[in-house]
Each structure stands twice: as structure tokens, then as C-alpha cells.
């Protein structure tokens with residue numbers, strides 16, 4: 254044992270030396286102990302089946318086989334595969350072995366020329382059908398004008414030999430399973446393949462491996478193979494006793510492929526959402542949340558969407574049975590703005606606005622319902638708020654449409670806010686997301702004027718539309734008691750994800766494909 258630090262240091266060094274250098278101290282062939290054991294067994298047996306090696310080497314079958322293949326790679330052994338074909342009679346084969354092949358049954362029954370018609374009376378038409386083909390093929394008979402004319406003789410064929418041979422063997426061995434070899438002298442390959450085609454035989458293949466020692470293997474073995482105990486794990490006992498110094502350490506296989514390790518990480522879509530959230534937070538916005546279930550009032554009416562607007566119809570919206578009372582504070586004002594423009598100076602949509610319809614609950618079709626409600630609660634600026642959350646529409650699912658999807662909603666309310674500020678703000682956001690070129694096309698939404706649709710340039714795709722934006726109309730702001738200009742937008746999030754992650758199908762975002770998630774690289778795209 255080491256007595257002082259210096260000794261311990263010395264001991265440590267020596268140990269490292271032994272561990273490193275003994276690992277690389279290898280024989281010419283660098284055989285593992287398993288390979289050595291198999292080679293020794295082979296040296297004794299010359300040629301062996303796996304089970305013989307298993308017996309001598311005391312390794313299991315898999316380990317022996319693996320070692321044999323490694324020895325083969327090194328030219329010390331050779332692995333030969335031998336396939337044995339085993340046969341038995343099928344149900345039909347057994348029947349014919351007992352009663353004779355159909356052609357034999359017919360030919361034996363003939364007493365001279367016989368019309369086929371007559372045969373069909375004494376045998377099944379099916380059997381006659383099978384038999385005639387083979388009678389002609391085997392030249393046991395001819396057919397002339399529907400009459401079967403037998404040849405002089407019908408010698409027993411190899412096929413019949415095979416059937417009776419297998420039948421006897423099966424009876425003797427008490428099994429009709431395919432366990433019998435067919436010696437080459439009994440039947441030609443053609444005969445066997447015909448019987449197989451006639452489905453009279455069952456066949457099974459059975460592969461055995463023979464392992465042989467090569468000349469190189471022999472000469473290597475003749476020099477004497479020593480199997481030294483390998484230490485895989487060093488123990489305190491080995492260290493204490495000092496025995497470690499004389500041991501042989503199992504070498505590291507540095508070439509061995511390791512299992513991939515996947516670090517835990519957030520879902521790529523979640524990472525993208527977090528990135529968007531981070532950008533808006535950095536731009537001084539406050540994150541807001543709202544209910545998934547909204548009344549039609551907040552989802553549509555407060556946004557000056559007429560009650561006969563197509564977006565409110567069944568195919569777009571998930572309608573619920575429940576209702577929410579329309580807020581008393583706004584209901585008259587909203588009615589007025591829809592019917593005649595109220596205090597806004599607009600003429601409204603005309604007709605009669607129904608608070609019954611406004612009460613109906615829906616799954617929010619856009620997150621604008623969240624921002625507009627927030628503005629109603631906070632009608633005095635400055636407000637800079639965003640909401641990144643899920644919206645729902647009755648869409649037919651396809652690669653670019655899912656009934657649930659995320660939107661990035663935002664509002665800015667302040668005294669001197671202008672349309673130019675809106676464009677600047679969105680451009681800044683997309684630039685921070687890594688989209689360098691941004692443009693705005695005129696758009697239409699019932700609640701904004703002017704309205705735009707932002708687009709970003711993607712190499713290979715061109716301009717891609719990413720949502721809607723605009724300045725809230727007086728018809729939206731006035732009934733809620735808002736006097737300052739409001740810039741608003743609702744942007745598609747999954748579209749951006751498709752672009753960033755290179756997806757062709759939106760549905761991939763919502764499927765739990767663990768491999769895709771594991772292999773997704775952080776920093777790639779997002």
C-alpha cells in the first residue's frame with residue numbers, strides 16, 4: 254500500500270501505464286478470448302457445426318457464431334452455409350399417394366378408348382380435368398375427337414416414386430411434416446418442382462452452418478493459444494493486493510459505435526413559439542392570455558363582423574351549445590354600430606342586430622377575440638400587448654390546414670400611432686425572426702382599415718403570406734370607449750414553423766414522432 258502522497262502518485266502513474274500499454278499489447282491477430290476459444294475448438298475438430306463448438310468452447314451459440322465470423326474476417330476460419338431441403342406430403346399429396354395420381358386413376362380404369370364424357374360420370378369433372386392434362390403431357394394417352402385413346406404403356410414415373418417413398422417414410426416416422434430429404438437419385442429437380450407446383454409436396458428449408466479452420470488458423474493455433482483471464486473492471490481488492498500489476502486488461506474497442514445520446518430539449522415548435530414570444534417581449538410588449546371558448550360577441554360582433562358574415566357559418570366555426578351573456582356595458586353601442594354606425598359617423602351594416610346570436614359560444618376562430626377584449630378592459634393607452642395561442646376552425650385536414658393552429662396576435666394603442674408604425678413594427682418582428690425581405694399587400698378585414706397582408710420572401714418559394722394586420726376601425730374602437738388609434742395584427746405561426754423547419758406537412762408539428770423530435774437540431778432553423 255502507498256504510504257504517502259508521493260507513493261500514491263507513483264502507484265497511480267504505474268497503473269495508468271499498465272492500463273494503457275497492456276491494452277495495446279496485442280498479438281498479430283488481436284484475438285478476443287472468445288475468438289481464441291472458438292479457434293481452439295476448431296483446431297480440435299477441424300470442421301464443426303455450431304453445436305459442437307458450443308460444447309467445447311463453453312460459449313453460447315451467439316457468442317460462438319460471432320467469434321467464428323470475426324475469425325473468418327481474419328482468415329483464420331471459414332463459415333460455410335449449407336441449406337438442406339426437407340419435404341413432406343401435403344394433404345392432397347397424401348390422398349394421391351393412397352389413391353394414385355389423377356392420371357394414374359384414370360389410365361388404370363380405362364378399358365380401351367373411352368369418351369371423356371363417360372369418364373366424367375365415373376370421376377369428378379375436376380379430377381378428369383387435372384388428369385387429362387397430365388395424361389397428354391406424360392404421353393400416356395391421346396385425345397381424338399373427345400375420346401381418350403390410351404398409349405401402349407403407362408410406366409410408373411419418378412413423381413409417383415417420390416409420393417410413395419414419402420408416404421412410407423411418413424407412416425414409419427409417424428409424421429407427415431416436411432422432415433424428409435429427397436435423395437437426388439430418387440427424383441430430378443424438374444420432377445420435384447412439378448410436384449411442388451401441383452401442391453402435392455410441402456417443402457421447408459433448413460440452413461446449417463459449418464465452420465472450418467483454415468491453414469492460417471491451423472498454423473496460428475499450432476504456436477499455442479493462451480487464454481488469459483481478462484479484467485474488465487478493476488476492483489479495490491486488485492489494487493490493495495497489488496495483483497493488478499500482473500493482470501491482463503480487456504482492451505477498449507475504440508472503434509465500436511456508441512449509442513447516440515439525445516439531450517432533452519423542447520419541441521421544435523415550442524422553441525419557435527418561445528422565440529417569437531421573446532422577440533415581442535424584447536420589443537416591449539406584454540403577453541396576454543384569454544379563453545379558448547369565446548362568445549360570438551367577442552369573437553365576431555365586437556370586431557364589427559356582420560352577423561351574416563360567411564366566417565360565422567358552420568363550415569368555418571366550431572359552434573358550441575353554450576351561451577354567454579352579452580356585456581351590458583357595450584351591447585347597445587355594438588347594436589347601434591352594426592345597425593346604423595352609432596356614434597362613429599359610419600352607416601353600419603344595416604338590418605337588425607341580434608344579441609341572441611351574439612350570445613352563442615364558439616371556439617375562438619382567431620386570437621383577435623383576446624386582444625379586443627383586453628382593449629375593452631384597458632381602453633386608455635399606451636398599450637402594447639401580444640397573445641400567442643391556439644385558434645380553431647372547421648378546416649378539412651390537409652398538409653397545409655389543421656383545425657387547430659397557433660396565431661400571434663398583437664395590438665399597439667397610443668396617441669400618435671400610424672399605419673407606418675404598424676408596418677415598421679411588423680417588419681422589425683420579421684427581421685428579428687430572420688426574414689430579411691418583408692412586404693405588405695393590401696388586404697381586407699371587417700375590423701381594420703387600412704388592412705394589409707404581410708409577406709416574407711423565401712428563396713425557392715417566393716413571397717409567402719403570413720397573416721393579416723391593419724388599423725382598427727372606428728366601428729371597433731368607439732363602442733369600447735377607445736379614442737386612440739389601435740394597430741392590430743394576427744400572424745400565422747405554423748406557416749413560419751414550416752418555413753423554418755423545412756416541413757412539407759403541417760401535421761408533423763402536432764404528431765408525437767419521437768425520432769423527429771430527438772433528431773431535431775437546436776439552432777437549425779430556429
Ligand SMILES: N[C@@H](Cc1ccccc1)C(=O)O
Nearest residue numbers: 619621721722723741742743
Ligand atoms: N384575425 C385575422 C388577422 C388579423 C388580426 C388583426 C387585424 C387584422 C387581421 C385572421 O385571423 O386572419
